[in-house]
Amino acid sequence: MRAGDAVGGDLALPRALPPAHPAARRARPDRVDPLRVGGGPRARGGLGAGRGHHVGVDPVHRRRGAHVPRGQPGARPDERGARAVLGRGRARPERAQDPAAEGGPGGHRLPADVTDPARLADLLRHARDHVPHYRRLLADVEITDTGALDVLRGLPTLTRAEVRAAGARLWAAEGDTSTWRLSRTSGTTGLPLEVLVDQAAQDAERAALHRRITALLPGDLGPDLAVFHLTLHAGAATRSLAFPGQAPARLVKWNLTRAWRLPDDRFLDCLREVDGQVVTGMPWVLSALADRIGGSGRVRAALVVMSGETVHAEVSARVGEVFGCPVTAMYVSAEVGIAGAQCEAAHVYHVSEDVVLELLDETATPADEGEVVLTSLTNRAMPLLRYAVGDRGAWVGGSCSCGLAGRRFRLDGSRVTRVAARAGADRRATTLDLAKLFTQLDLPGVDVVQDDAGTVVVRHDAATPVPPRTAAVIAAAVRGMLGPATRVTVRPRDPTSPVTARPQDEARAADRDLRLGQGPPSLEPVEVAEWARSWLVGEPGVRAAALTGSFLSPDTFTRHSDVDLTVVVDQDGPGWPRLAREMHRHLTGLRVNVDTAAAVADSPLLRARLLSECHPVLGDLGEAGVTWPSVPALRAVAGPWLQEARAVLWTQLTAAEGVRDPVRASWLSSRHVLNALRYHCLVRGVRTTVAEDVLAVAEEDGVPGLREVREVMEVAAEHRPPLPVEWDGGEGALAVGLRVIGWVRANLPR
CATH class of the missing domain: 3.30.300 (GMP Synthetase; Chain A, domain 3)
Structure with missing residues (x-):
């Protein structure tokens, strides 16, 4: 459930296995892992960078050893087994008494009904026999059900850096690789990790989420129950996945970044998609949504599940009030999975049945409180045994009345980081x-x-x-x-502040840097125009410049859209490509078109769009020689363009591999449909290319399928989530586009 440690979400983008992996050719990158992170903030991948539900960091120094209780099977001094290689050849000193063996309040064996010793023993044998990284560590070690926990404790802990360094040596050489998924954790505190996840681990996470939902929503969940993971991460992709005959029947990761640009009333209309459904997300995202929604009763979810950060009581109360439903939390590690569920009787967590959770002190010995170390019992594609997630916790004693199994623990807010x-x-x-x-x-x-x-x-x-x-x-x-x-x-920030003072040449470069690495969703046209003007003012030969395209309207702007900047110049020259390249380097998604007025005249639709829907940057397009195209010129190019547009959509619809991304298919369809409707208006003498205007004209003229066109546009802009790829991988959107383009082509004036 790797959504920057957020439960239920960031549904991973389909990612093929690395070419180096022997199973790469047999893997199935077309399917989506609904519960694991797929692009985190830099990639932009999910928040959390491999952390647990409570925020954590990699400790500056990690002790690599491990406590080896007396009597560990295979721990004879004359053998090179797990104990002999601890800490790269240096074993940790043993304690005279192992608290776990005493079974007292300081003991750290998880109850047998939570962590099945046979499951752990089976996992350890699998790691020893099929995972190169563990072959040496577990060589000649006897692994039995009763001694499995001792063998596990004999292994050194794994850090993020060590997982990254081990790479493919942590991949299993055995298993059904056609069901494996490659999940990419975020890189907030360093380079992201890529973790292979098998089908059993994916199924276990869905089952854990289902158990949590059914525990809090008793009764028949109904066939239409969906889980919506809501995110405001600009780099995350909106995806849906269906599970026929199961509950929840649909899992949706919905990126609200582009919908956030809409006016409040329309934004609320979008959010009503989650009415009666389960909502998951990070606390800061849900807190921001609660502020934007404003009052209770406007959006009514069935349940909210938070994870990825510390969950405070007042945040839970506020979110529950606004969404009108119960709120719970889960403890999730981006590499290991769901590690715990919130106890409804107290602000603590119960350990998941699918992990072994240890708390280690400074000597890597089991303790009442210490660093959280996790082992997943479900993922055999890439077993991470004793993975140090960077959190600290403490065991909580006493009985519990909430009904959840699993030992209780709390998370400690202290961190190796600055407050x-x-x-x-x-x-x-x-x-x-x-x-x-x-x-x-x-x-x-x-x-x-x-x-x-x-x-x-x-x-x-x-x-x-x-x-x-x-x-x-x-x-x-x-x-x-x-x-x-x-x-x-x-x-x-005050540019003269000594904290941020930089050399003058570096400061000048930064002045031209418009959010390096930032796609345009958070930027407004006026900001981009001002920035572009700072580049073009004083450039010899520039006569006029303007922004055009879907970026100018929240209704049509999508993750696939470019920021189109047209620069009209006196004459072509070798310096223009360099300028365009430099501008693009400083603003992701920018497309700079540098042309003379005569060259612009060769594209009648571009001329019409420049004059109809542009946002001025510099100069006057009319004075630069850009004029409205004639109707005969538009008719001459409309027919061939419509034929080509039909061929593009038809090729996509009939591709042998099928359509894999409904959002991209919707974008491709809506883009061609809008241009077709622009031609429909222009060849009739209606001088507009603005999306809403051409849709209004089309409605008056009886163009079929416009309601479906608007729905396709909403999916393309991520104002509504797509249908699951199993139901409609985008074929419906392409079919709508073909229908409208066919009508426009058949009714084009001759």
Whole structure:
């Protein structure tokens, strides 16, 4: 369930196995893993960077040894077994007494009904026999059901760096690779990890989520129950997956970044998709959504499940009030899976039956409190035995009345990281908390300070504009960490501050850098226009420049859209490609078209769009020689273009491998449909190319399928989630496009 440690979500984009893996040719990259992270914030992958539900970091120093209790099978001094290779040849000192053996309150054996010793023994034998990394570590070690936990403890812990260094040596050489998925964790605190996940692990995570849902929503869940993982991470892809005959029947990861640009009333209309459904997400995302929704009763979910960060009681209460439903939490590691479920009787967690959870002290010995180390009992494709997630926790004693099995533990907020802001004695936001937030929002160059009055000041580079709605998300997220009464200010950093002072040439370069690595979803046209003007002012030969395209409208802007900048110049020259390349390097998604007015005249539709829907950047297009195309010129190119558009959609619809991405198919269809309707208007003398205008004209003229066209446009813009690929992989969107293009072509004036 690897959505930057968020349960139920970031459904992974289909990813093939690395070519080096012997199973790469047999793997099935076309299927989507519904519960594991697929692109995290830098890639942009999910938040959490391999952390658990409570925020964590890689400790600066990790002890590689492990405690080996007396009597461990295979731990004879004259053998090279697990014990002999601990800490690269250095075994940890043994304690005189193992608390687990005593079974007292300090013991750390999980109850047999939670961690099945036979499952653990079977996993260890599989790792020894089929995973190169563990062959030497477990060589000649006797593995029995009763001694499995001792053998596990004899292994050194794994850190992120060690997993990355081991690479393919952690991959199993045995298993049904056609069902394996490649999940990419986020890289918030370093380079991302790629983890192979087998079908059993995927099924176990869905089952764990189902158990949590049925425990809190008793009775018949119904055939249409869906889980919606909501994210505001610009790099995440919206996907859906169906599970016929199962509950939940549909899993949806929905990126709301583009819908967030809509006016409040339309944004609320989008969110009503989750009415009566299960919603999952990170606390800061749900806190921001609660602020945007405003009051209770506007959106009514059946259940909210939070994970990925510390969950505070007041955040849960606020989210529950706004969404009108119960709120719970799960503890999730991005590499290992669901490790615990929130105890409804207290703010602690019950250990999942699918993991072994250990708490280790500074000497890597089991303790009442310490570092959290996890072992998944389900994933055999890439077993991670004793993986140190970077969190700290403590066992919680006493009986529990909530009904969940599994030993209880709490998470400790202390971290090997700096605290950036505080609120009271028990509320804090660490540098990692904030780094994860800003990474997911794709906001580089941001820091946080807290003034003497307690106001949290989020400072960003002056050359990196932060639109008001993005600032509202930041403020809501920080309040979610520190409490609803926290005052938050978002403002540019003082360029003269010694903290951010840079050499003059570096500062000049930064002035031209418009959110390097940031796609345009968070930017407004006026900001891009001002930035582009700073590049073009003073450039010899530039007569005019304008922005065009779907970027100008929230209704038509998609993750596949470009920011189109047309620059009209006096004459062609060798310097223009260099300028376009440099501008594109500083703004992801920018497409710079540099042409003379005569060259622009060769494209009648481009001329019409420049004059109808442009956002001026520099100069005047009319004075630069760009004029409206004549109707005969438009008719001359409309027919061939429509024929080519039909061929493009038909090729996609009939491809042997089928359609794999409904959102992209919807974008491709809506893009061609809108251009077809633009020709429909222009050849009739209607001088407009604005999407809403041409749709209105088409409706008056009786063009068929317009309701479906609008739905396809909403899916393309991620204003609504697509149908699961098993139900409709995008074929419906392509068929709608073919129908409309066929009608326009048949009714084109001769």
